[in-house]
Structures are given as structure tokens and as C-alpha cells.
Amino acid sequence: MKKVFLLFSFFSIAAFTVKAQDTVKTTSDAPLVIYGSVDTYYKYDFSDKGSQIPTSFASDHNSVSIGMIDLGLKKKVGKAAFVGELSFGPRGQAQSIPNGPNGDSFHIQNLYVSYDLTDKLNLTGGYMATFIGYEVISPVGNFNYSTSYLFTNGPFQNPGVKLTYAFSDKVSLMAGIFNDTWNNYTSTKKVNTFGSQLFVSPVKGWTAYLNLATGSTSGTEVDLTTAYQITDAFKLGLNGATYSAPHDGGGFSGVALYPQLAVSKTVTLGLRGEYFKTKKGDLLTLGPPPGQNVKAFTFTANIKSGPLTFIPEIRLDHGSSTSFLNHSGDPSKSAGQFAVAAVYAF
Amino acid sequence: MKNLLLTLAAILYSGMVFAQKDSLSFDERDKYIYYKLVDQPGANADTLYNRGLYFLTAAYPKKTLALSKSDKAAYSLTAAGSYMVSKKGLVSNSDGGSLSYTLKIEVKDSKYRFWLTDFVYQPYQRNRYGSSEPVPGGDVPLEKASAKLSRVDFNVCLDQVLVNSKQVGDKLKLYMLKVSSLVKKQEPKKVNKISTKDW
Numbered sequence: 131m132k133k134v135f136l137l138f139s140f141f142s143i144a145a146f147t148v149k150a151q152d153t154v155k156t157t158s159d160a161p162l163v164i165y166g167s168v169d170t171y172y173k174y175d176f177s178d179k180g181s182q183i184p185t186s187f188a189s190d191h192n193s194v195s196i197g198m199i200d201l202g203l204k205k206k207v208g209k210a211a212f213v214g215e216l217s218f219g220p221r222g223q224a225q226s227i228p229n230g231p232n233g234d235s236f237h238i239q240n241l242y243v244s245y246d247l248t249d250k251l252n253l254t255g256g257y258m259a260t261f262i263g264y265e266v267i268s269p270v271g272n273f274n275y276s277t278s279y280l281f282t283n284g285p286f287q288n289p290g291v292k293l294t295y296a297f298s299d300k301v302s303l304m305a306g307i308f309n310d311t312w313n314n315y316t317s318t319k320k321v322n323t324f325g326s327q328l329f330v331s332p333v334k335g336w337t338a339y340l341n342l343a344t345g346s347t348s349g350t351e352v353d354l355t356t357a358y359q360i361t362d363a364f365k366l367g368l369n370g371a372t373y374s375a376p377h378d379g380g381g382f383s384g385v386a387l388y389p390q391l392a393v394s395k396t397v398t399l400g401l402r403g404e405y406f407k408t409k410k411g412d413l414l415t416l417g418p419p420p421g422q423n424v425k426a427f428t429f430t431a432n433i434k435s436g437p438l439t440f441i442p443e444i445r446l447d448h449g450s451s452t453s454f455l456n457h458s459g460d461p462s463k464s465a466g467q468f469a470v471a472a473v474y475a476f
Numbered sequence: 477m478k479n480l481l482l483t484l485a486a487i488l489y490s491g492m493v494f495a496q497k498d499s500l501s502f503d504e505r506d507k508y509i510y511y512k513l514v515d516q517p518g519a520n521a522d523t524l525y526n527r528g529l530y531f532l533t534a535a536y537p538k539k540t541l542a543l544s545k546s547d548k549a550a551y552s553l554t555a556a557g558s559y560m561v562s563k564k565g566l567v568s569n570s571d572g573g574s575l576s577y578t579l580k581i582e583v584k585d586s587k588y589r590f591w592l593t594d595f596v597y598q599p600y601q602r603n604r605y606g607s608s609e610p611v612p613g614g615d616v617p618l619e620k621a622s623a624k625l626s627r628v629d630f631n632v633c634l635d636q637v638l639v640n641s642k643q644v645g646d647k648l649k650l651y652m653l654k655v656s657s658l659v660k661k662q663e664p665k666k667v668n669k670i671s672t673k674d675w
Contacts, residue, residue, distance in 0.1 A: 165602060202606045213606040240606045259604035266604040335613020359613030395623055436626055475602075 169197035171471035264369035279406035285312035380411020510641035
């Protein structure tokens with residue numbers, strides 16, 4: 131009897147396995163999706179005087195270190211959707227997100243809900259990755275492992291409420307009101323930063339975002355982020371931005387180019403060339419002192435094996451002032467580093 | 477021995493069920509095609525054309541399948557469709573991309589044929605907000621998608637193309653069989669009401 135039962139079970143499983151493959155979910159009610167990444171790296175600063183180049187992540191010199199584990203949940207039912215994304219590890223905590231009042235950290239990358247008011251108009255509110263800039267916190271979203279000066283000194287997250295209207299799949303406009311300071315879970319006093327993003331896709335493969343964030347507390351940043359997949363193998367990205375701190379307190383301007391060439395199905399080579407200049411004023415950036423500039427060149431390879439990406443990278447920075455130390459410990463205008471990272475996305 | 481035979485029988489059974497599945501083929505342009513010729517005795521070309529037209533306007537939301545060309549003289553209908561294909565994830569599948577295709581229906585007296593072809597794969601990527609979005613300039617004909625996808629994901633994609641094509645085909649066959657595929661009159665739904673006054 132037991133054998134017959136087992137055999138029946140086997141036949142049933144075999145049949146249902148095939149049956150189960152005969153359905154494709156085509157409704158808009160997507161299942162709960164779990165996504166995320168983990169990343170780890172080794173970095174060596176050529177002058178062996180600690181970590182000198184002020185990249186947001188990959189900050190530990192001569193150390194096998196961790197980035198973060200990033201765990202996200204998202205679901206959309208009908209017109210309503212949510213995203214909740216938490217991270218654990220230096221990249222997701224102290225290196226990007228301020229700690230809470232008791233020294234704890236909420237580790238939030240994204241926490242928002244959204245609702246499609248119409249087919250073209252979407253309302254989203256919560257704590258969201260910033261709409262400004264080319265690079266992001268998640269290592270999955272960046273080609274280079276170290277980050278640009280523009281990213282490091284710009285906003286990471288903006289809590290607020292925004293409306294996005296899609297005129298077509300080629301043009302959309304976002305406008306929103308955000309908390310008075312960047313990267314904080316709560317406002318210090320007001321919700322008075324205005325943010326806007328105009329998206330255009332002039333030709334197939336070319337996207338451009340013109341961004342503005344302005345507020346009396348947070349200052350004003352105007353940003354252009356664009357990328358063009360010119361051929362199947364060659365992509366060119368560009369990020370240009372200028373930031374003015376409140377009350378003429380200084381700021382920065384910069385431009386970064388991101389040419390990338392896929393040399394095979396699994397290997398892509400890329401260069402990031404950046405020019406970053408600080409304005410005169412009180413603001414001290416993570417970069418050169420006020421009124422100075424720096425040029426940074428980062429050669430990166432992405433070697434993919436399924437969900438795993440190896441990222442070897444060499445970076446050379448040269449500033450107008452002696453912001454770095456050389457191997458002898460003397461002030462230097464130049465610094466260099468090597469890093470290799472592994473990023474697993476799921 | 478008995479167990480061995482039973483196991484072999486079970487494996488053969490499951491193999492046979494798999495063997496009954498449809499398959500994608502290549503057409504004269506070396507494009508993937510899902511092609512079916514269906515005999516339907518007793519139905520004239522006009523009837524089949526109208527049923528096909530109704531199928532393309534009523535069976536799916538416009539975002540999923542929409543009529544793009546109708547030619548009554550040639551008894552030919554063309555539609556453009558798309559659907560999401562998933563990518564194998566660790567815990568759950570996620571949006572790997574979308575698949576667009578062309579559906580063509582041609583009818584004659586007592587028979588019709590249809591085929592799905594011109595499949596184009598549009599890969600998706602996760603953006604900074606955790607949402608999936610198309611990779612700009614990343615769309616590729618299905619015949620060349622193996623160059624952009626891992627072997628596993630490409631095979632999953634092909635499976636889903638086949639399953640979806642079969643679903644569309646099966647649904648079309650149902651619409652073609654209907655005695656009247658004209659717009660159904662919505663009959664008011666009868667609600668049984670319970671009277672609490674009399675008891």
C-alpha cells in the first residue's frame with residue numbers, strides 16, 4: 131500500500147510539475163519580490179599611508195573588508211506598491227547613513243509607498259534614494275567600486291513626497307517636496323526642499339535626467355545625469371553638477387565621464403574621468419579644500435559570472451593642492467589606490 | 477526489481493508528458509516562431525475573421541496584446557503583444573525583462589492559422605529605488621538574446637516564450653470556437669436577497 135501511495139505521489143508530482151510550467155503570470159499583481167546584494171573588497175593605497183582618496187565606500191586600506199548586505203522587499207498590487215530596503219554593514223551604515231539619536235542606525239536604503247493615480251501619474255512618499263547623480267549606494271548600481279567626488283559630496287537619500295507624470299515613455303517630469311536636510315530620516319524643522327527631475331530619452335538607448343534640489347537649509351544642486359548606449363558594446367555616461375551651500379557658504383562643481391566597452395559577454399572595461407572643483411566658502415567637502423580642484427581617473431573592469439561580479443580597479447587622483455601624502459609621508463598632490471571587489475546580486 | 481521497473485515506468489511517464497509539449501521553431505528568416513494551423517470545419521472565413529478580430533480587441537488588455545493591422549480583403553490580422561519574463565532568483569523570481577512579439581492570424585473557409593514571431597527581449601535592471609526598469613538600448617531579438625543572458629536565464633526565457641505562446645494560442649482557439657464572439661451582453665447579476673420581514 132505504501133509503495134502504491136508513493137508511486138501515485140510520484141506520478142502526481144511529475145504531472146503537476148509539467149502543469150505548473152504551463153502558466154505565466156501576466157497580471158500586474160506581482161508577487162512579493164526579495165532582492166539585494168552582498169559585497170566585499172580589498173583595497174591598497176599605493177603610498178601605504180592609510181586610505182587617502184575620499185571615496186564613500188572601499189575606504190579601508192590594506193584590509194579585506196565588507197561593504198554591506200542589502201535586503202529589499204517589494205510588492206505591487208493593482209495601483210499600490212511598496213519598497214522596503216535595509217542594509218547591514220559599513221557601506222549601509224556609518225559610511226552612508228547617519229546613526230539615530232541613540233547611536234543606532236536604522237539601515238534604511240529605501241522605504242516608500244507609491245500609488246498610480248492614473249496610468250501616467252504616480253504619487254510616491256517615504257525615504258527614497260536620491261534622484262540626483264549618476265552613482266548610487268548599492269554596489270549593484272555602480273560600474274566602478276570606488277565612488278566619484280560628485281557622488282560622495284551629493285545627497286544619498288531624500289525623504290519626501292513626489293509626483294511623477296509620464297508624458298510618454300520618452301519624457302517624464304517629477305516634482306516633489308522633501309525634508310530640509312539630506313540623508314536624515316526626519317527633518318530638522320521643515321519640509322522645504324523642492325526637488326524636480328526632467329527625464330528625456332531623445333533616441334533609443336539614450337537617457338538624460340536634469341535634476342534640481344533646492345532649499346534654504348540644504349542648499350541648491352543642479353545635476354545632469356545622462357547615458358547613451360551608442361553601440362551594443364560601447365556606452366558613454368556623463369554626470370555634471372554644481373552645488374551651492376546656503377548663505378554663499380561655498381559648494382562644488384564637477385563633471386565625470388563614464389566610457390565603458392564590453393569586450394566580451396562577461397567582461398566590460400570602463401574608465402571614469404572626473405574633474406571636481408570646490409567653491410570658495412566655509413563648506414568643507416570630502417575632497418580638496420575650498421577653491422581647489424582634483425582630477426580623478428579610475429580604470430575598472432567588471433567580470434561577471436552569473437550573479438557574481440568581480441571588480442578590479444585602479445584609481446589615480448591628482449589635485450591642485452597637496453591634499454595627499456606620498457610613500458615617504460611628504461605632502462603630495464597625487465594619490466593612487468588599487469581595489470578588488472566582489473559583488474553578488476540577487 | 478519490481479521497484480526498479482516501477483521507477484523506470486514513472487520516469488518514462490514524466491518524459492512522455494514533457495514530450496507532448498509544443499516547441500518553438502525557426503521560420504524562413506531564422507526567427508523563432510510558434511506556428512499553428514487549425515481546421516475548423518463549418519466556419520466560413522468571414523466568421524473566423526470576425527472572431528479573430530474580437531479576440532484581438534477583447535481577450536487581453538491593450539498593454540498586453542493590441543491589434544495593429546486588420547485587412548479584411550486578405551483575411552489577415554496582425555497584433556503586437558508583450559509580457560514580462562522572470563529571472564531565476566535565490567528565493568523568488570524577479571523581473572528579468574519583457575518580451576514583445578508579433579501575432580499574425582490568417583483565415584480561410586473552414587480553417588485558420590496563426591503564428592507568434594519577431595520576439596524581442598528587453599532586459600530589465602534594478603534602479604536606485606529598488607524598482608525594475610528597462611535597460612536603455614538593451615533590447616535584442618530573441619535569436620541573439622543568448623549573447624546577453626546566462627545560459628540558465630536564456631533557457632528560462634525560451635521556456636516562458638513557449639508557455640506564453642501556447643497560452644495565447646489556446647485562448648485564440650477558444651475564441652474561434654465560440655458560436656458568437658460578438659460583444660457579450662452584460663446581464664445584471666442576480667442577487668439572492670433574504671427578506672427579514674417575513675418569517
